[in-house]
Amino acid sequence: MKTIATRTDMHFYLLGENAVVMQSSATMNLHYQRRIWAVAQVLTDEDQCIDVVPGMNNLTLIFDPELQAGAALIERLKSCWELLEAEQFIPHEVLIPVQYGGEYGPDLAQVASHTGLNEEAVIAAHSAAEYMVYFLGFQPGFAYLGGLPANLATPRRAEPRLAVPAGSVGIGGQQTGIYPAQSPGGWQIIGRTNIKLFDVRRSQPSLLQSGDIVRFVDVRTLENAGAQND
Structure with missing residues (x-):
């Protein structure tokens, strides 16, 4: 898998034709995980993707390539990651x-x-x-x-x-x-x-x-x- 861009220790890349991934190379910690969940929460609420799948130290977006471009979703992921803080995640x-x-x-x-x-x-x-x-x-x-x-x-x-x-x-x-x-x-x-x-x-x-x-x-x-x- 080819890494498209890196911001600090977060990597963003295409996975096949209908998924993009945000993956951290940092050691897993709750603060980072809350930031990932905050991004997932925002993107889920936007309801633009088929699925938003948060994992441990990563987040995957599943999308329809006929309706969306992977490169644009990567830019959206980068933007969310830079703007959102762990404290903005609201757990249920x-x-x-x-x-x-x-x-x-x-x-x-x-x-x-x-x-x-x-x-x-x-x-x-x-x-x-x-x-x-x-x-x-x-x-x-x-x-x-x-x-x-x-x-x-x-x-x-x-x-x-x-x-x-x-x-x-x-x-x-x-x-x-x-x-x-x-x-x-x-x-x-x-x-x-x-x-x-x-x-x-x-x-x-x-x-x-x-x-x-x-x-x-x-x-x-x-x-x-x-x-x-x-």
Whole structure:
């Protein structure tokens, strides 16, 4: 791939006939990542491209070459990168209600045993943390989240399951995540949400986007709050 232009440590280039990329050669850090997300947010709102895909240290624009020129989009990327600051990125906060344990979280006891906590302490720690979506991958709508408390880190299962139900909330190593659709998987499943993470019928199919803030909420907390308001 031929680099077309470089501004500081950000490179801009064509990728095939219908994509342009902005790629940083700097070491990944949250400040840079927020600037990339700010650019993605502006270009998504402009709705001129087929897709705006932020990644780790990069941003890809998918466009129709019959309607737009790659060179013009590269100039637009350069302009946005120079003008926007990390502080201009406005994250969305998404609350995910979770039914922890029991049939919905068959590995909760294993996580508790590994961490030395009891099951209620695992639930409390998991639902008290604030998580950030760094990027989407693995399957449509699957968000890689940063922010799992270190004391909850648990290795993946020795034998992956052939079918993990959609909405399952799991822990795999130092990460937590939600399975958008039923699929094989080896994460330790501690709960499940009924929130649909990916739906092609929505204008934005993926519920979670890069840069979003995610909070898990124990459904028992919501039920108790509702009972008190009755």
